[in-house]
Amino acid sequence: MQKAWAVLSLILTCCMLLYLLLWENLSEQFHSKTVTISALILSRLRNTSLHIAERPIFPTEKEVSTTPIPILYKNNFTKLPEWDFEDVYLRNSEARRPTCPKSLQNTEDPKFKEAVLPDIQLWLYKNLLNITEWNRLAHFNNPFGFMEYKYNEVKRAVDLIPKPSIFLPVPENSKDGCIRCAVVGTGGILNNSKMGKEIDSHDYVFRVNGAVIQGYEEDVGNKTSVYVHTSFSMYSNIITLKKYGFNSIPLDKGIKYVMIPEGMRDFDWLQGLLQGKASNGSFKGVSPLKYFKGNFNESRFYVLHPDFLRYIRNRFMPSKQLQGRYWAIYRPTNGAFALFLAIHTCDIVDAYGFITEDHHMYSNYYYEMFKKTHVIFYINHDYGLEIKTWKELHDAGIIRLFQRN
The missing domain is CATH 3.90.1480.20 (Glycosyl transferase family 29)
Structure with missing residues (x-):
């Protein structure tokens, strides 16, 4: 009986270690995919009140790569919302570089x-x-x-x-x-x-x-x-x-x-x-x-x-x-x-x-x-x-x- 319990204990320990290893690996993958969209969804608002229709803050792994963020409505803001990335813009590496001295x-x-x-x-x-x-x-x-x-x-x-x-x-x-x-x-x-x-x-x-x-x-x-x-x-x-x-x-x-x-x-x-x-x-x-x-x-x-x-x-x-x-x-x-x-x-x-x-x-x-x-x-x-x-x-x-x- 003691031998059987020892074997069972060893099997359970191995299963637990395997579960923890898989969980850590999946968590890292999920985090790497959600960090960008989570940053957008959770970006801080300064001096602005916002009310968004209820839904889970963190999307599922499938939603991360395929789903836009919840729609934001202008009527939910009392003035211009100021996002952390408000002054971030797409730039063009092929932009014109003028040679005109009077430019x-x-x-x-x-x-x-x-x-x-x-x-x-x-x-x-x-x-x-x-x-x-x-x-x-x-x-x-x-x-x-x-x-x-x-x-x-x-x-x-x-x-x-x-x-x-x-x-x-x-x-x-x-x-x-x-x-x-x-x-x-x-x-x-x-x-x-x-x-x-x-x-x-x-x-x-x-x-x-x-x-x-x-x-x-x-x-x-x-x-x-x-x-x-x-x-x-x-x-x-x-x-x-x-x-x-x-x-x-x-x-x-x-x-x-x-x-x-x-x-x-x-x-x-x-x-x-x-x-x-x-x-x-x-x-x-x-x-x-x-x-x-x-x-x-x-x-x-x-x-x-x-x-x-x-x-x-x-x-x-x-x-x-x-x-x-x-x-x-x-x-x-x-x-x-x-x-x-x-x-x-x-x-x-x-x-x-x-x-x-x-x-x-x-x-x-x-x-x-x-x-x-x-x-x-x-x-x-x-x-x-x-x-x-x-x-x-x-x-x-x-x-x-x-x-x-």
Whole structure:
């Protein structure tokens, strides 16, 4: 009997040792797979209250590699949530390195040098969105991330976007290797300005939104190299600005189109555009391709990355509105994003038609010849901050801001 108990005890001891060995090995594997997603889920929030629908904090081993984090909702935050990785951005090792001696990247302005990231990832395209990236970007509201969205719905559209080619090459006739750009807003300050010829003299001309040109060439020029838009601005401006002669978006030969993905409707629009069919969602039944009138080419189409948009907000335009109940509504204007895109892709940047301190002296838009309106400071933008920002960039020599006085 004693011999039998000894054998049984030995067997149980061996089983226990084998169990502990296997448990330790599995635990190490599970921990290595969950550490990244757990860090995202458990990242500390500073000065923000968050309520997430109940579910286990730690996903199963199968969920770790295949499941997005629980959806976060804007209404659960009383102000902008500040994550530990709020100021972490995707970087691009292939970013342009300018040779222009006058390049604004060579500026000595301390504030700008501290804030700017010359290698920030500008573009969103296929292969840049996977579960890991989604679980990071899902913490940020649109257009700065994918909060409230579903992974599969966004990824379907992103996977259609081809990797973009070089955005703005140095002109062949450039003797100093510099890229000179004009960014043209729609401000009434351009009305009767006679700046058209000067604007067109630049290597590249950026325009945004309702870029009305016909009949206003003397003030705003007629050349467009880059057109920056959202799906809504493209759709709505064709309807509302017909009375001003805006019958189509700019269609210049070789023009490049840059889309700001401001919401889910833009990803629905993208899917329709890149598949050559009608869109779903907000623009259900609308064919995005018709707005390009046969001028669409994937090699000249670009989509701004949410990291770039968030970087502009965080480092250059952090409005006080982000600390209030309407934090999720605020974002810089399309014109602001276009101007900062030029700052990151050009060497010398001149801005025309942007809001200035004396904006009350001019109409809201340069194409308002008869019934003039004035800027309304809606809560979704911070025009006071934009006035201050453009003036500071001008005074620091980063841009040259057109001013009448």
